Amino acid sequence: MNEFLAILKNELIKTIRRPRSYIGFGVIAFICLMLQGAFYQDGKELLSTVTAQFDNIFNVQGNILNGNLICYIVLQTLIVQMPMLVAFVTGDQVSGETSTGSIRFLLTTPASRTKIVVAKWLSGLVYTLFLLLVLGIFALFVSRAIFGVGDLMAMNSEGLTIIRADDINWRWGFAFLIAFLSLSVVASLSTLLSCIMDNSITPIVTVMAIIIIFTIIGMFDMKSFDVIKPFLFTTHMISWRSLFEDPLPVDNIVASCAILFLHVVIFLGAAIFYFKRKDITN
Amino acid sequence: MSSAILLEHVTKNFNDFIAVNALNFEVKAGDIYGFLGPNGSGKSTTLRMIMALIKPTSGSIKLFGESLGENRSEIMRKVGCIIEKPDFYGYLSAKENMKLFARAHLLNYSAAQYDALFSLVGLKGRENDKVKTFSHGMKQRLGIAQALIHDPELIILDEPNTGLDPQGIIDLRNLILTLNKERGKTILFSSHILSEVQEICSNMVVINKGKVVVQGGVSELLSQENLTVKLEVVNPVEASVVLQQSNWAGMMESQDETLFVFNMGKAEIPAMIDYLSQHHIGIERIDYRNQLEDYFLKITNA
Numbered sequence A: 001m002n003e004f005l006a007i008l009k010n011e012l013i014k015t016i017r018r019p020r021s022y023i024g025f026g027v028i029a030f031i032c033l034m035l036q037g038a039f040y041q042d043g044k045e046l047l048s049t050v051t052a053q054f055d056n057i058f059n060v061q062g063n064i065l066n067g068n069l070i071c072y073i074v075l076q077t078l079i080v081q082m083p084m085l086v087a088f089v090t091g092d093q094v095s096g097e098t099s100t101g102s103i104r105f106l107l108t109t110p111a112s113r114t115k116i117v118v119a120k121w122l123s124g125l126v127y128t129l130f131l132l133l134v135l136g137i138f139a140l141f142v143s144r145a146i147f148g149v150g151d152l153m154a155m156n157s158e159g160l161t162i163i164r165a166d167d168i169n170w171r172w173g174f175a176f177l178i179a180f181l182s183l184s185v186v187a188s189l190s191t192l193l194s195c196i197m198d199n200s201i202t203p204i205v206t207v208m209a210i211i212i213i214f215t216i217i218g219m220f221d222m223k224s225f226d227v228i229k230p231f232l233f234t235t236h237m238i239s240w241r242s243l244f245e246d247p248l249p250v251d252n253i254v255a256s257c258a259i260l261f262l263h264v265v266i267f268l269g270a271a272i273f274y275f276k277r278k279d280i281t282n
Numbered sequence B: 001m002s003s004a005i006l007l008e009h010v011t012k013n014f015n016d017f018i019a020v021n022a023l024n025f026e027v028k029a030g031d032i033y034g035f036l037g038p039n040g041s042g043k044s045t046t047l048r049m050i051m052a053l054i055k056p057t058s059g060s061i062k063l064f065g066e067s068l069g070e071n072r073s074e075i076m077r078k079v080g081c082i083i084e085k086p087d088f089y090g091y092l093s094a095k096e097n098m099k100l101f102a103r104a105h106l107l108n109y110s111a112a113q114y115d116a117l118f119s120l121v122g123l124k125g126r127e128n129d130k131v132k133t134f135s136h137g138m139k140q141r142l143g144i145a146q147a148l149i150h151d152p153e154l155i156i157l158d159e160p161n162t163g164l165d166p167q168g169i170i171d172l173r174n175l176i177l178t179l180n181k182e183r184g185k186t187i188l189f190s191s192h193i194l195s196e197v198q199e200i201c202s203n204m205v206v207i208n209k210g211k212v213v214v215q216g217g218v219s220e221l222l223s224q225e226n227l228t229v230k231l232e233v234v235n236p237v238e239a240s241v242v243l244q245q246s247n248w249a250g251m252m253e254s255q256d257e258t259l260f261v262f263n264m265g266k267a268e269i270p271a272m273i274d275y276l277s278q279h280h281i282g283i284e285r286i287d288y289r290n291q292l293e294d295y296f297l298k299i300t301n302a
Helices: A001-015 A019-052 A067-077 A079-092 A095-102 A103-107 A114-145 A171-196 A201-219 A223-231 A234-237 A239-244 A250-275 B043-050 B072-076 B094-104 B111-120 B136-148 B166-183 B194-200 B236-244 B266-278 B293-302
Strands: A152-156 A159-163 B003-014 B015-028 B032-035 B060-064 B077-083 B155-156 B185-191 B203-208 B211-217 B227-233 B251-255 B260-262 B283-290
Touching: A001 A114, A001 B094, A019 A067, A019 A079, A067 A114, A067 A171, A067 A239, A067 B194, A079 A114, A095 A171, A095 B166, A095 B293, A103 A114, A114 A171, A114 A250, A114 B236, A114 B251, A152 B094, A171 A201, A171 A234, A171 A239, A171 B077, A201 A234, A201 B136, A223 A234, A223 B015, A223 B283, A234 A250, A239 A250, B003 B043, B003 B185, B015 B043, B015 B185, B015 B203, B015 B211, B032 B043, B032 B166, B032 B194, B043 B060, B043 B155, B072 B136, B072 B166, B094 B136, B111 B136, B136 B155, B136 B166, B166 B185, B166 B194, B166 B227, B194 B283, B203 B293, B211 B236, B211 B293, B227 B266, B227 B293, B236 B260, B236 B266, B260 B266, B283 B293
Parallel strands: B032 B185, B032 B203, B077 B155, B155 B185
Antiparallel strands: A152 A159, B003 B015, B003 B060, B203 B211, B227 B260, B227 B283, B251 B260
């Protein structure tokens, strides 16, 4: 077996065998089922309140409380929780081993430090992908199984957009891809902080603090904030919503993806640069 | 004999603190080399530099004649180590941990090879237990298994006796001697206990405050020809007179009330006891120590 594949396999085994890896799956399943239960119970009433304001403009017919709408709501709800769940595992990958001391064994194998960081980062991405798969299964497929399929009434900054049911699957596919790219930024930032810090909690807390601060900056329409907003990855993490606009803002989506990808490259590059020079003293 | 480890003017600074200062030493292939020093003397920092865990501030480290900075991966295939306390993945079993290390070295171990490895370190029957249930001594044994898993030419053991019970210490000593004599392994063995090194090492280097204090063959450095002999007598005034007239007068280093200190060979001690008895000098206590032992005790006590 190739040396890199061997250490990647080791990292995946460690991720699979660590009990903390399963907390994220449990949280996602719980939140999805909780929201689905609540919407099953009270959803129609809630939606009638929302659609009442459009009654004098148009008539709403058919099943609007459907799996697509529930999935859209779940994804909006998990915008803060998903990065936290990713950071919970990826933020600990290097720093956790540094604090326990097992990093010494890892770094005295023939594998280079670059390969070790990249293997850890990749295993973090695989974990992120599985988190999103679980989210997709629970938020989209289980919701569709419970509530059925129908047109999506998507509320966004431009107003209300109706996406027809036969035009939605590819949008969900791309939305999850952009969500994966967004969470890859979080995983890469966690890996960088995990390389810099020597205990397992601080990188996780720091990632969350950065996301909260950037999100707050993004919430306020102020000139001083407007200058930096385009450069914050959190601004582009919500670009998956643009896939549910009509017409599709392709240029904006592509630009956001490029910026997110650039963040991944910078964070991973910085992680490798720092870790290659790091003295393992504990 | 070729060189397994060669350190030339190796220095490591952590900001203003000099942890290792222009260290030079060489470990010949096939040797068991003792690396001694009190806690905080720079032993672990030096071993971490040899294992590429810490980058030296200056100087050169060569293993098997190759620069560590340039050929780390190739070198690490030939080196096994325990650096300080062994830490494993507690949520995995001992065998699963070893599988990770075997895979990292691109080894495909058979079940029989794992059995032999666990038998060698005395963990047979516990290999499927989670490491988090292991005592420190068992982790130490597992650390030795991990150091040996890829059959390295050079084995670096940083205070490997820590946490081992007396039987474990004896087992480890025998294992080190077997690995050296029967399999020709070179071993660098660090300790802050001189007697441990004395029992198994052929050469040694003593460092303190990041600098080499002394190095050479264990038998020469711990020779019985040059001992510090401490003699405590009942009647010191008479003893002083008698000893001043003896052959050992020139060997006396100091006298402090009842205690006389000599610098002499071990072979002279019985004759001196006889001489004092003949002159009715009561001996309260006599002990002797090699001067290096004496020095080492001083720095380790400090």
